[in-house]
Amino acid sequence: HSSWLRATVYGALIIYPKEGSSYPFPKPNREIPVLPGEWWDANPIDVVRQATITGAAPNVSDAYTINGQPGDLYNCSSKDTVIVPIDSGETHLLRVINSGLNQELFFTIANHKFTVVGADASYLKPFTTSVIMLGPGQTTDVLINGDQSPARYYMAARAYASAPTAPFDNTTTTAILEYKSAPCPTKKGQAIRPIMPSLPAYNDTNTVTAFTTKFRSPQKVEVPTEIDENLFFTVGLGLNNCPKNFKSNQCQGPNGTRFTASMNNVSFVLPSNFSLLQAHH
Structure with missing residues (x-):
């Protein structure tokens, strides 16, 4: 990744079973990367700057x-x-990959x-669900069966945003799962819309919890039972008071603060007068 340039051109890096091995599930007829992402009308580097x-x-x-296209619910798309x-x-x-920068996303397919x-x-130990949720950079591999009536069905993604006051893009992107034997998408000159799925509410934490708590290893794994040292890490976003030498337009976070990422409540500041390696040693 190079800052927010990763919002421009991106693709999937796929790891296949080693030669002579197979998937621990029935071999699919086809494998398809599905990459939900985010789009800015502005230069993304200018946005983060x-x-x-x-x-x-x-x-x-x-x-x-x-896969790079906003879909039917946006103008001119x-x-x-x-x-x-x-x-x-x-x-x-x-192979669903959240290629966005900031936003966790729900993803589902109608019916x-x-x-x-x-x-x-x-x-993972296989389990069934009607919707998945991925954070930026996360991947989830899912099998779908062509077991519905031949038609056109929307694949859709929208935000999961649980912070009560944080702004987010409350729109929905779509692609189309199309059965090859589906009727013509137009009838008497009028377009027939694909079937739209029901997506969770943007703040539906119960659905997220129900999904993520189903993750299990395919088999039992031996782990150490004697622990020499416990390490606890928290990664989050906090607010710093406006420094005295800053102007008001440099402190436009809530109540005149500045957003700051941190690990264990300590932020990283890039050294300004020597290299990072020198700063370490």
């Missing part, structure tokens, strides 16, 4: 995307909406269930 200068949160994205074909009876492996088989480069 403005946040750094002002101490405020970065401006929210102007749209979400799936329908003709480039991503279409994923499927045959009745087929099983597809979707279809997911069988979750992996997350973040690790296999």
Whole structure:
């Protein structure tokens, strides 16, 4: 990653089973990377630079995307909406990767269930769900079956935002899961809309908890039982009081503060007059 340049061009790095090995689940008919992301009408580097200068949160994205396209629910975007074909009876492996910068996202497909088989480069004990949630950079591998009536179904992603007052992009991006034997998408000259899924509310923490607590290893794992030292790390976002030498336009966080990322409540400040390696030693 190079700062917020990762909001521009990105792709999936896929790890396959080693030669001679297979997946611990039935081999899918097709594997498809599905990359929800965020889009700004502005230069993303300018967005993060403005946040750094002002101490405020970065401006929210102007749209979400799936494989680079916003989808049917945004103005002037329908003709480039991503279409994923499927045959009745087929099983597809979707490698879902949250390529966004700031926003956790719900993802679902209308009338279809997911069988979750992996997350973040690790296999999981399979479980079934109708919706998944991913933080930025997280991955989830799911199997879907072509077991519904031949039609066109929206794949959709929207924000999960649990902070009560933090601004976020409250829009929905879509792609289309299209059965190859589905009727023509137009009838008597009028477009037939794909079936829209029901997405959780943006602040539905119960759904998130129900999903994440189902993660289990495929088999028992031996772990150390005698612990020499306990280490506890917290990574979060806090507020710093405005420094005395700063102007008011440099402290535009809540109540005249500055947003600051921290680990165990300590922030990192890049040294200004010598290298990072020199600062360490």
